[in-house]
Amino acid sequence: MSYAGSGPLQAAVFDALSADGPLGALVGTAIYDAVPSGSLPDIYVRLGSETVRDASDGTGPGALHRFTVSVITVQPGFASAKQAASAISDVLQDADLVLSRGRLVSLRFERAQARRIDNGAARQIDLRFAARVQDA
Template identity: 35%
Template sequence: MASAGWALQKAVYAALSGDAALTARLGSNQVFDDVPREAEFPYVAFGPTVERDWSTGSEVGREHVFVLHVWSRHSGRRETVEVMDVVRAALHERPLTLDGHRLINLRHEMSEVRRDEDGETYQGIVRFRAVTEPEV
C-alpha cells in the first residue's frame, strides 16, 4: 500500500490538474512536483510537507501539513492572490479520493504572498492540513 502522504499528494495533484478554474488561470500542465527549468509563469508547485502520527487509542491516523507555492511574474500581487484563491477553492473541504487511505478532512490553514529576491517574481504560499486513515 502506498504511504498516506504519497496518496494524498497524488489526489491533490489530480484535483488541481483537473480543476477547470485553475486551468483557465494557468493553462494546462502548470501544476508541478518538480518544476522544469523552462516552466512558464504562472504555475503551482508542491512545497514542503510534514506528516505526523494522529492515531488514537483505537484508530490509526496521519496528520499532513503541506504547502503549495504559486509563482507569478505578473506586475503586482493580483495574479498571485487570484491563483491562490482558486487553489484554495479547489481543495478546501473537498472530498478527495486517496489510494488505500480515507481522507477525514482537508482544510486551508493560511496563505501568504511574498516578493522573491529577484524583485520581479511573486511567491504565494498556501498551506493546508489534512487527516487520513488507512482503508480497512
C-alpha cells in the same frame, strides 16, 4: 502513525488541482510536483513541502499532513497570483478526495503568505493546508 498516506494524498491533490477548470484557466497545465528545467510559464503552481505527525486514534492509524501549495509568477503585482491562490483554496478546502490508500478525514486551509522573491522580480504565495488521513 502511518506515513503511507503521503503519496496517495499528494496524487489526489495534484489530480484535483489539474482537473479544476477555473484554476486551469489561470495557469493552464502548469501544476508541478518537480518544477521542470528550462523556461517556465509566467505563472505556475508547485506542490511543496510537507510535515506529518501522528494522528492515530481508537479507530486506527492515521496522520496529520501539513502541506504547502505555492503559486509563483513573474507577472507584475500580486493580482494574478492571488486569483490562482484563491482557486486552489476553493478546490482544496473541505475537498472530498479519494485516495488510493487510506481515507481523507478532513482537508482545510490553515494560512497563506504572499511575498516577493528573486529581488522583487517575481511573486510567490504559499498556501498551507492540513489534511487528516486515516490509514485503512
